């Protein structure tokens with residue numbers, strides 16, 4: 001009877017479907033900003049985009065030559081048509097044009113507020129053309145009260161506070177904190193208009209969902225003129241990721257990383273002679289969050305074959321029934337201790353590459369725990385035993401593989417290489433412990449302590465999380481990265497088999 005299930009109980013269940021994200025904004029016929037940019041940004045980040053148009057602009061990459069705001073009654077008709085039929089998970093609000101439009105959107109939000117509201121307080125295009133009547137700026141206060149996050153650039157921040165435009169990042173951040181406190185709303189301060197090699201942004205988070213009230217995000221400033229619609233694209237990506245369930249700091253981090261690549265690859269497009277658009281689809285259309293489960297299932301297909309082989313190994317059979325020679329077990333534990341020392345460094349590398357704070361903390365905790373387990377192995381099992389502490393060939397090839405992936409610096413590929421150690425150990429540990437219990441948990445079993453440690457529910461939970469993070473990284477990967485992830489995972493999975501088999505193959509046999 002096979003001990004390998006068709007799906008691991010540790011795999012993520014299918015996640016939320018694509019968040020339905022409504023953009024309430026103006027039209028930019030050149031496709032770089034406004035509704036057109038919003039819909040691309042929402043799709044690129046895994047959402048389903050809906051659009052209600054507040055205003056038409058005549059503009060291109062060189063500037064705005066006209067603005068037409070249709071009768072506000074028709075805006076309300078559009079909004080009512082959507083809410084009569086569709087559950088909206090998140091809304092992004094962009095260009096509004098005048099105070100009457102602001103009033104209509106505020107009225108609609110008052111009655112039908114979706115779970116996530118991101119307000120980009122668009123006032124003036126980077127070309128200098130007005131997109132909101134000057135006398136309507138004060139009316140934005142009513143909308144801010146209904147928003148979760150407001151995303152002003154530096155001039156908008158000053159206008160909303162009635163202060164002078166900040167000349168540097170520190171002053172802009174202070175203004176962002178003041179705006180958040182004044183209106184009781186989270187503020188994403190955008191530093192794109194400032195000079196310097198770094199493009200700063202910061203989230204002043206009043207939601208209580210983040211580890212700290214202020215999280216600063218930095219990215220290299222791309223030397224390009226193609227920054228048309230960066231604010232529209234960022235706020236739409238943010239609304240989509242919040243709608244998908246990410247916490248605010250994670251959503252901002254992921255949206256900014258995506259936008260940075262869109263700006264950096266914007267020269268692949270050839271649109272207009274002025275400030276060109278960003279490359280929204282640099283990584284294609286992101287699969288829905290629901291598809292995360294599919295990536296984990298694909299990895300399981302690879303792991304399942306190796307797991308089958310692990311269960312067939314004489315070492316595992318003897319470990320399970322307690323008949324394993326002590327010298328083989330000592331060899332295995334010594335290699336495990338050596339392995340864990342390097343594995344800890346590799347987990348630390350994953351922590352330093354992690355795209356979100358939660359992942360950073362998770363891998364750092366894993367790195368720390370490896371050292372604790374290694375120390376415990378020395379204290380409880382290896383002390384007093386004559387065991388060689390030289391890396392065996394199987395250990396060496398495994399850690400060399402992990403170190404090489406860490407050295408390449410691709411987070412997604414690295415976590416794929418890391419995962420089999422969690423996953424296969426958790427599976428093997430759970431099965432052997434279950435069989436041990438079914439056999440009446442005999443006192444005479446020499447390795448009961450080991451079986452207990454690997455069937456620990458906390459380890460299973462950590463494994464579940466490691467699988468979920470890897471599958472999420474796969475969802476965000478390019479096709480080439482996903483191939484590299486599968487290869488890295490397959491190698492590690494195969495090395496797990498060799499690692500479990502090594503004690504039976506070591507030469508000379510006898511003392512470990």
Ligand SMILES: Nc1ncnc2c1ncn2[C@@H]1O[C@H](COP(=O)(O)OP(=O)(O)O)[C@@H](O)[C@H]1O
Nearest residue numbers: 153190191192193199201220221222227230231
């Ligand atoms: N040249 C650049 N390189 C990297 N990031 C940039 C660049 N210009 C703008 N950004 C980023 O684009 C986003 C929008 O910024 P900003 O230009 O301040 O807003 P807006 O487009 O609303 O005027 C921010 O995340 C900012 O950091």
Ligand SMILES: Cc1ncc(COP(=O)(O)OP(=O)(O)O)c(N)n1
Nearest residue numbers: 026033034125126228229230231232
């Ligand atoms: C229709 C429309 N809406 C918004 C803007 C402003 O776009 P934004 O991303 O804030 O920045 P710039 O493109 O002006 O740098 C727009 N131009 N058109």
